[in-house]
Amino acid sequence: MDTPLTVVDVRGTPEQMGLAYGESAAGPIKENVVAYLGRFARTAGLDRAAVAARGAAFGETTRGHFPRLAAMLDGVARGAGVAPSLIYAINARSELLYGDPACGSPGGSGAGGEQGECTSLGVVAPRSAGGRTLLAQNWDWHPAHRDVNLLLVTEDERGHRVAALAEAGMLAKAGLNSAGVGVCVNLLGCDRDGRPGGVPYHVLLRSVLEADSLSWAIRNAMRAPRSASINLLVGQAHPAGGEVIDLELVPGEAGWLHPVDGVLVHANHFEAPLPVYDTIKDWGGSSLFRSARARRLLSAYPDPLRLQDLRAVLEDHHSHPVSICRHADERDAEDDRSETIWTILMDLDVRTITLVAGPPCSGSEGTTVAI
Template sequence: MSESTSPIGWQRAGGDPRALGRALGRAGRRAVHERLLPSPLWARINDPGHHRALARMAETTRRHFPRVWAEIEGLAEGLSLPVEPVFAWNCRGDLLASVPDGCTTLVVPGARPLVAHNEDGLPFFAGHCFMFEALPDHAPGFTAFCYPGSLPGHTLAFTGRGMVQAVNNLRLTGLAPEVPRMVLGRAVLDLAGVEEALALLRRHPRSGGFHFTLAEAAGGAIVSVEFGGGEVSVEEVVTPRVHANHALHHARGLAHQIITDSSRERQRRGDELLEEGVREPLALLHDRQGSGLPILRLDPDDPDHENTLATAVMQPGPDGVAWCVHDRPGAAPAYAGHLPHRPSPGDG
């Protein structure tokens, strides 16, 4: 890995799930206490009216995803907060149809496919996010972009088994979720590959809305997965594709979702650039030349309260994942490297 001074930090941790969670919590503690806790969004998420839904999702998480629950407990310890509000924060997209989790993903299939991703989030977290290199005791590990107070697996990540994950928010309405979408995203990072990830999502379809782009080094299909509200829709990506923050093939989502002006315009502009033959990831994801709201989001008055905090380019191949992360347009990558395949713990 090469690295430079960057507002995006780098954290490395290993051990059991609780130890990983504590490391995540310590890395984000200051920003959570100074930026997040005073925010109106934190208060909305922790409204007592969500108690029944949170109790239901907590029970499901403890029963089906005990390692993730232990990581959440460790996260709360590291943040010096009770577990209940920390868990609620990690259920924000299940409790509210619209939360400030944006993002745009570009996929270019090929012999060495390319998955590129703008991570768009709360502007007050600029300078407080970090890359998290995880070496758990039960899986080959992963590297993920992390927000203070949040689990990995809902932004962008690449794993020691050669899988790439890029995540977009879907604003589905009328849900009664049983399992948090961010718990599913975190669980995917410990799996062997795309087929295992799809099987997991199909076992637990009643969540908030997410879109995953999943690709792997083994040469399997690149898939666009829209899920939530009891439905999992999967399409193989065989031509270049852009995805913003609304469902494009999820039947329930097409009928019951919120499409913001920004999401609509980013999708339209991305499709327009692809039609013009643009394939270079930064040329597309850092575009601000369209007639509507831009793909690259730098406006402090962004209507969805989101700014682009990082752009990643990830390329899975037979030898692992080549990757780089940019923290600003027009500059060299803040971090770049190659993650080779790692054996599973216990492999001889």
């Protein structure tokens, strides 16, 4: 897969960074907004006016809880020449597509797909080579959205740097920062989804990367109100050995998981004992075996684990095409088709992120950026 990686590197205050981001990526941002307006209409029955209204509401919650991130998003809107409500709407695309249980679930939009499929891995000492803290994931999404993704690199006026994969106009997906904090993400779904008043999914993700410690990353994620379920695998490097934790966050509730023998893995179903109904029970799918299989594959490596070992696990094809290394399944409806469009590999100790376009079995070395 030879999809070129666009890198947007901006500096300054949140407003300045947002404005520069919007100006640099105006074309892809507008393209992404148009694409999601179509998906919102087809999947959730939301026309442009309804999307704008929902986006404006998400803008208010963002300003109330994360004013610096709101300033950045407002700058993105100005720089790209897009209505702010639509920028907030695409940052809340998970809520608009899946936040209402009546509109679908992490199992897809109701036609049997698995749009929520992602697999995240975390490894710490003593299981990791050199005692490093490693994160990796496959991000599985509709292949039509691959070309409007970018690597967003920012440095604010305090010197805090962030590098994150992002859909154009959004603030983050998986990524890491100059404090050695990193995050991977998996979609979840439960019967509490759809509550009003939440912070957008991708703003919540970015708030983790704004933190200068694992403690504050957890605080930012857990204190924010939520309208949709989200899973965050968060870690931070440390000279004496790093740490990772998995947070299963739903509206009004939270659960967490710790590494076992230095390994932590998550897919798209709940594993902590939360008092919610996991909507994957209505859909089934590969999540029910992917996390267990990834743990078993990792345990088969006798030597300390390296990033290339994590990638090898993410290339696994058991149950192809609906496997850890996901490929589009032509039996799914067009809007439900999904494949691994990016693989993300992060070494939090040396502050590097590697992005591989397409399913990781492609053989591409990917692009590595250090911050």
